[in-house]
Amino acid sequence: MNAVLPATLPAIPVPGSGAVEARFEPMTAERLDAVLAVEQRAYSHPWTRGNLRDSLAAGHMAQCLLAGDELLGYLIAMPGYREVHLLNITVAPPHQRQGWGRLMLDALVLWSRGLRADTLWLEVRASNVRAQQVYLRRGFSRVGLRKGYYPLRHGEREDAVVMSLPLEYA
DSSP states (O other), X not given: OOOOSTTSOOOOBOTTSTTXXXXXXXXXXXXXXXXXXXXXXXXXXXXXXXXXHHHHHTTOEEEEEEETTEEEEEEEEEEETTEEEEEEEEEOGGGTTSSHHHHHHHHHHHHHHXXXXXXXXXXXXXXXXXXXXXXXXXXXXXXXXXXXXXXXGGGOEEEEEEEEEEOOOO
């Protein structure tokens, strides 16, 4: 189920890079070192190599967004019956606030529609207001709260905001 997102991307210039263009490619075991390095820079509680490996082994849709050989970001999603669950979407810290997260999210919506999914689901840390704003602007709604979902320091836990996007068809 690790299908490539919509036909890869058309030529998308990377800001400040001249002629380099962004493209999607499947996340592979060979790319896990680069993905893990971004994950560790981006989060206080990053996914582990085992988490990433397990997602690949489970056949989740896992895509890297690349510019040349540089990893701009990646996403991992799990399709289900008439729904898709976004498990991880990450933009490498040097490339944040440049629209890559929105671009990956839009590509995921297109991919989900291609599966004829009715709903796209995700959880986001309650403290991650910036990400919640991106999701709200994209049309997601807050639909619930998972108490103590995410780990924090010293054994503490943080709530997750559950969000969903109904996928409409013409």
